[in-house]
Amino acid sequence: MNQILGAHMSISGGLYRAVESARTAGCQCVQIFTKNSNQWKGKALTSKDTELFQEALVRCGISHPISHDSYLINLGTPSDELWLKSIAAFEDELLRANELGIPFVVTHPGSFTTSSPQEGLDRIAQGLLRVLEHTAGIKTRCLLENTAGQGTNLGFELEQIAQIIEAVEGGKPTEKTGDDFLLGVCFDTCHAFAAGYDFSSEEKYAKMMEHFNAIIGLNRFRAFHINDAMKELGSRVDRHAHIGCGKIPLEAFRLLLNDPHFENVPKYLETPKGTKTNEQTGMEEDWDIVNLRTLRSLLEN
Numbered sequence: 001m002n003q004i005l006g007a008h009m010s011i012s013g014g015l016y017r018a019v020e021s022a023r024t025a026g027c028q029c030v031q032i033f034t035k036n037s038n039q040w041k042g043k044a045l046t047s048k049d050t051e052l053f054q055e056a057l058v059r060c061g062i063s064h065p066i067s068h069d070s071y072l073i074n075l076g077t078p079s080d081e082l083w084l085k086s087i088a089a090f091e092d093e094l095l096r097a098n099e100l101g102i103p104f105v106v107t108h109p110g111s112f113t114t115s116s117p118q119e120g121l122d123r124i125a126q127g128l129l130r131v132l133e134h135t136a137g138i139k140t141r142c143l144l145e146n147t148a149g150q151g152t153n154l155g156f157e158l159e160q161i162a163q164i165i166e167a168v169e170g171g172k173p174t175e176k177t178g179d180d181f182l183l184g185v186c187f188d189t190c191h192a193f194a195a196g197y198d199f200s201s202e203e204k205y206a207k208m209m210e211h212f213n214a215i216i217g218l219n220r221f222r223a224f225h226i227n228d229a230m231k232e233l234g235s236r237v238d239r240h241a242h243i244g245c246g247k248i249p250l251e252a253f254r255l256l257l258n259d260p261h262f263e264n265v266p267k268y269l270e271t272p273k274g275t276k277t278n279e280q281t282g283m284e285e286d287w288d289i290v291n292l293r294t295l296r297s298l299l300e301n
């Protein structure tokens with residue numbers, strides 16, 4: 001099974017540095033923030049930034065770059081001020097990614113905070129409609145990420161994501177079976193598990209994917225976040241763990257990594273950084289290297 005595996009990498013020192021770190025860790029793909037993820041506005045990109053980034057991708061043999069939007073953005077908020085600010089910031093994220101030649105921006109749908117889940121979902125759809133209207137014509141598209149459902153975060157049930165897609169595109173998500181969609185999906189394994197999706201046996205995995213195919217269409221799944229979960233199934237707590245060190249059985253990762261539906265759909269680690277002592281050599285190894293090795297060991301021809 002051919003899989004494109006990589007990780008989220010820091011852009012500290014320059015966007016191109018993330019690509020170089022990806023290569024050092026043995027990645028085939030990379031996810032980045034195009035700016036500090038805790039800031040509303042980033043420094044404008046220069047043509048030099050873009051050039052260095054694209055040159056690094058070629059030089060390092062890294063494909064499928066994607067970006068993740070800022071954590072401040074909340075299109076589900078009942079506050080008009082925050083909603084408009086979020087729309088502007090999300091537009092900026094899409095434009096930056098487009099400038100860098102990044103095809104997809106991953107976004108968490110949003111939180112309803114003091115309103116209700118349904119009001120939140122409506123608000124998110126309305127916000128996305130505005131964003132898409134203002135950025136019409138660009139190549140970069142949004143991927144809605146499923147969430148752990150912590151607090152008032154929406155998008156932990158894939159039905160919620162289907163509802164947003166339907167409201168934005170004006171038709172059932174399953175009607176579009178090709179490349180002509182506006183909104184795709186980024187599936188995070190930790191978030192799914194925390195939200196209560198159990199995909200740890202062949203039967204459960206098949207049932208879950210059949211369901212997603214029926215409500216959204218698996219062709220919209222254009223990226224995966226491969227993370228283990230620190231907390232148990234259905235905890236609604238978003239805490240990522242190293243692969244095989246959390247509560248998700250390795251069998252679940254094996255099933256996903258060998259699913260022919262998602263062959264060539266890039267998969268990114270978002271696991272904690274740092275090093276681990278290799279038991280055989282006694283040397284310190286990057287956790288990304290360790291996690292990628294674990295994932296690759298699960299691949300069947």
Ligand SMILES: [Zn+2]
Nearest residue numbers: 068106108145
């Ligand atoms: Zn995310």
Ligand SMILES: [Zn+2]
Nearest residue numbers: 145188225270
């Ligand atoms: Zn994620």
